[in-house]
Amino acid sequence: xxxxxxxxxxxxxxxxxxxxxxxxxxxxxxxEKAGSPDGLAxxxxxxxxxTTQLPDASTSQKGATKLNDTTNSTSITEAATANAVRxxxxxxxxxxxxxxSHVPYAVDSGTANAKVVTxxxxxxSYTDGMALTFKNNVQNTGSVTINVNNLGAxxxxxxxxxxxxxxxxxxxxxxxxxxxxxxxxxxGEGGEYGTAxxxxxxxxxxxxxxxxVISGTMPNNGAVTITPGSANKTIxxxxxxxxxxxxxDVDLVASNIKKGIDIFGVVGTLDITSLGxxxxxxxxxxxxxxxxxxxxLAFRPSVILIKSMTALQTHQYFSVYSNKNILGGxxxxxxxxxxxxxxxxxxxxIYDDGFKIASxxxxxxxxxxxxx
Numbered sequence: 001x002x003x004x005x006x007x008x009x010x011x012x013x014x015x016x017x018x019x020x021x022x023x024x025x026x027x028x029x030x031x032e033k034a035g036s037p038d039g040l041a042x043x044x045x046x047x048x049x050x051t052t053q054l055p056d057a058s059t060s061q062k063g064a065t066k067l068n069d070t071t072n073s074t075s076i077t078e079a080a081t082a083n084a085v086r087x088x089x090x091x092x093x094x095x096x097x098x099x100x101s102h103v104p105y106a107v108d109s110g111t112a113n114a115k116v117v118t119x120x121x122x123x124x125s126y127t128d129g130m131a132l133t134f135k136n137n138v139q140n141t142g143s144v145t146i147n148v149n150n151l152g153a154x155x156x157x158x159x160x161x162x163x164x165x166x167x168x169x170x171x172x173x174x175x176x177x178x179x180x181x182x183x184x185x186x187x188g189e190g191g192e193y194g195t196a197x198x199x200x201x202x203x204x205x206x207x208x209x210x211x212x213v214i215s216g217t218m219p220n221n222g223a224v225t226i227t228p229g230s231a232n233k234t235i236x237x238x239x240x241x242x243x244x245x246x247x248x249d250v251d252l253v254a255s256n257i258k259k260g261i262d263i264f265g266v267v268g269t270l271d272i273t274s275l276g277x278x279x280x281x282x283x284x285x286x287x288x289x290x291x292x293x294x295x296x297l298a299f300r301p302s303v304i305l306i307k308s309m310t311a312l313q314t315h316q317y318f319s320v321y322s323n324k325n326i327l328g329g330x331x332x333x334x335x336x337x338x339x340x341x342x343x344x345x346x347x348x349x350i351y352d353d354g355f356k357i358a359s360x361x362x363x364x365x366x367x368x369x370x371x372x
Contacts, residue, residue, distance in 0.1 A: 097121040100129045103176060108137040114153065115146040122149050130179040140169040146177065146184055155183045158210075160193075165211045202239050228264065278302075278372040284309065285366055287359035292366045295354035301370035304348070304355055309365045 003010060056077075057063035068078040071087045080088075095101070110116035117134045132148065143163040145153040156164055156177060164186070169175060177184040193210050201207045201216025219238030226233060227247045257268025272279055279299045285292050292306065349356040355370065 093121075097123075100127070100131065103131045103133050105133045105135075105174075107135045110137060110147070112138040112141050113144050115144060115156070117146065118149055123151065126151055126154065126179055128179060128181040131176065133174050133176045135174045136169045136171060139167060139171045140164060141166045144169060154179070156186060157183045158186055159189050162210065167212045280369065280371045282367070282369040285368060287364050287366060290359055291356050292359050292368070293354070293356040294368060294370070295351065297353045297370060299372040300352045301350065301355055301372065303371040304357075305369045306357060306366050307368075309367050 055061060055063040057065040057079075066078045067081050068075060069081045069084050071084050071091070073080070073084075104119045106117035106119050108115045108117055115134065115136070117132065119132060123130065126148070134146070142165075144156040146156055147153045158164060158168075168186075168189075176187040178187055179185075193208065196207055196209065198214050198217045200218065201214070202218050203216050203220055205216045206213050207216065219236070221236055221238045221240050222243075224236065224240055224244035225247060226235070226244070252263065252266055254266055254269040255274065257263055257266060257270055259268050259271040259274075261268040281297055281299075283294065285294050359366075
């Protein structure tokens with residue numbers, strides 16, 4: 001009957017003792033188990049057990065494993081030394097305290113405009129580049145400060161360097177800050193803004209400003225139609241979509257407008273001539289050297305009426321000239337001078353731009369009308 005572990009032979013009470021034989025059998029059995037699995041360890045020349053005779057260590061059994069003193073090993077079979085574990089721990093502690101390379105998080109416990117946060121690990125001072133993210137407690141109503149771990153209140157500013165405006169920090173929202181050596185700068189805030197105000201933005205639209213998002217108030221007029229009139233018409237303020245019109249009229253042409261009159265930039269050319277009529281002129285001329293002379297007309301007169309405007313004793317002069325048949329008779333030139341006492345014909349001198357008629361005296365004024 002052998003032993004349970006090594007399987008060595010056991011003596012029973014029925015065997016005859018033979019010491020050499022029994023000792024040799026025991027020695028051979030032990031030697032058989034040396035260096036074999038589940039047997040006895042066989043030492044090498046240095047008195048050490050060869051690793052080939054030891055099982056590999058695992059999470060389920062004891063055994064041999066190689067130690068590794070590095071902190072960047074990727075092996076899954078080697079075991080870290082105590083020194084390697086210490087180095088990793090020291091690096092982890094240092095990293096946790098590094099608020100430049102990563103951003104710690106805390107919940108604000110302050111007021112609307114005075115934020116208070118506590119970071120872990122605890123910073124010992126404010127350092128240039130220090131970052132943190134905090135969950136805001138109460139919406140701000142104006143400029144804001146933040147106090148980190150009782151290191152003192154620092155101003156929170158926008159990325160353009162301006163102080164925060166009311167409503168920039170909403171309640172329950174996380175915000176990230178980074179210290180520039182003087183102030184904490186709000187990250188991702190949007191940078192520069194323009195100068196637009198509510199009246200510059202279309203109604204129903206919104207725009208981001210220094211004071212937050214505002215709603216536009218500019219009216220949306222769409223397409224506007226304007227019909228010209230005799231008085232100025234006010235154009236409604238607001239947005240026009242570009243499809244509006246000023247009503248035109250095909251009759252707005254120069255030939256339909258009185259000559260010299262400007263209507264919306266169209267200067268009229270309509271006169272009596274363009275309508276098929278004749279031009280005329282009138283005035284007052286004095287008698288000089290026995291003649292009444294008028295020059296500078298824009299036409300050659302064909303009919304002239306002249307009447308003395310001054311009473312000379314009992315005489316009142318009235319003269320008519322016509323090259324048309326308007327006084328009866330033939331169509332030949334007709335001229336006449338009539339006064340209160342006598343009637344006589346006098347010569348008229350007709351020019352391309354006026355006329356001259358003989359007068360009995362100098363001085364009296366004569367009213368005249370000339371027709372083309």
